[in-house]
Amino acid sequence: MYYIQGFYKIKKISNYKKDQQNIKSFFISKSVRGTLIISPEGINGTIAGQKINLNKCINFIKKKFSISSFDNQNLSKCKFQPFYRAKVKIKKEVVPIGLKVHGKQNKKNKYINPSEWNKMIRRKNVILIDVRKPFEYKVGTFKGAINPNVDSFRSFPKYFNKLKKNKDIAMFCTGGVRCEKASNYLKRKGFENIYQLNGGILNYLNTINKDKSLWKGECF
Numbered sequence: 001m002y003y004i005q006g007f008y009k010i011k012k013i014s015n016y017k018k019d020q021q022n023i024k025s026f027f028i029s030k031s032v033r034g035t036l037i038i039s040p041e042g043i044n045g046t047i048a049g050q051k052i053n054l055n056k057c058i059n060f061i062k063k064k065f066s067i068s069s070f071d072n073q074n075l076s077k078c079k080f081q082p083f084y085r086a087k088v089k090i091k092k093e094v095v096p097i098g099l100k101v102h103g104k105q106n107k108k109n110k111y112i113n114p115s116e117w118n119k120m121i122r123r124k125n126v127i128l129i130d131v132r133k134p135f136e137y138k139v140g141t142f143k144g145a146i147n148p149n150v151d152s153f154r155s156f157p158k159y160f161n162k163l164k165k166n167k168d169i170a171m172f173c174t175g176g177v178r179c180e181k182a183s184n185y186l187k188r189k190g191f192e193n194i195y196q197l198n199g200g201i202l203n204y205l206n207t208i209n210k211d212k213s214l215w216k217g218e219c220f
Contacts, residue, residue: 002081003051004034005058006202007073008044008094008177009065016040017090019064024088032057033083037091043067044094044177048082072176074202095181096154109183111198112170114207118214120195126168131156131178140217142172156182165191172197172204174219 016038023036027047032054034047043065047057061067112120121128121142130137130145137147148159160182163169169191171179179196186194197204201219208215 001051002048002078003054004046004048004076004078004082005054005073006046006075006175007058007070008042008175008180009067009070010042010094010180011065011067013038013040013042013065016065020088020090023061023064024086026060027057027086027088030054030057033081033086035083035087035089036061037089037094039091039094042094047086048078071180072199072203074175074199074206076202093181095178096152109180110195112195113198114204117197117204118208118212120170121214123168126170127163129169129171131171131173131182136174140215140219142214143216145172157185160186160189163191165189166193168193168195170195170197172201174200175202176200 020038023038027033027036030049030053032047032049034045036043036045036047043061045061047054049057120126121144128142128145130141130147132147133151134147134149137145141147148156150156150159163186169186171182171194173179176196176199179200183194183196201215205213205215205219
């Protein structure tokens with residue numbers, strides 16, 4: 001049995017380029033595969049392996065970047081190794097949108113826990129936005145959700161600029177990191193009533209019983 005760990009942390013990281021090869025070599029030595037993105041504003045990763053080796057890699061990452069806990073993490077199981085290789089990438093942003101964020105901005109975001117999410121998205125004045133890619137949206141989403149239908153997250157600002165600033169906006173994505181970036185972008189543009197699903201879709205599906213779930217379809 002393989003375990004898949006998704007995680008991210010928004011925090012200022014210095015001298016991050018020197019750790020790229022060390023982390024990749026450690027992943028390979030533990031037969032752990034997947035992708036870790038390192039940027040000046042934080043890290044974002046999804047990696048998989050045997051549970052004991054996966055935990056060693058997670059602890060290795062935390063120690064490298066002085067992280068006590070991730071902003072969000074999720075764990076799932078798989079009967080086979082879902083990734084072909086270990087990749088550690090250096091990027092300017094954890095998710096490309098042309099906006100840099102740091103931990104202090106991140107703490108100001110408005111999070112809605114899964115237990116309160118159904119109540120939030122049932123409100124008539126709420127615009128519900130699925131910030132994932134179109135193919136993910138087609139596989140499954142929340143009832144009533146709008147997808148901007150853009151293949152690159154960097155193209156989202158063009159869509160967001162069309163929204164009215166007095167509207168309540170609720171956003172969601174797979175694990176939460178794309179919403180972190182989108183929330184910070186909208187706040188800088190003068191939007192105030194921006195909410196995001198805490199922990200993303202994966203946290204919702206792991207928390208809410210199927211008979212009460214408003215999710216339709218699968219999560220890619």
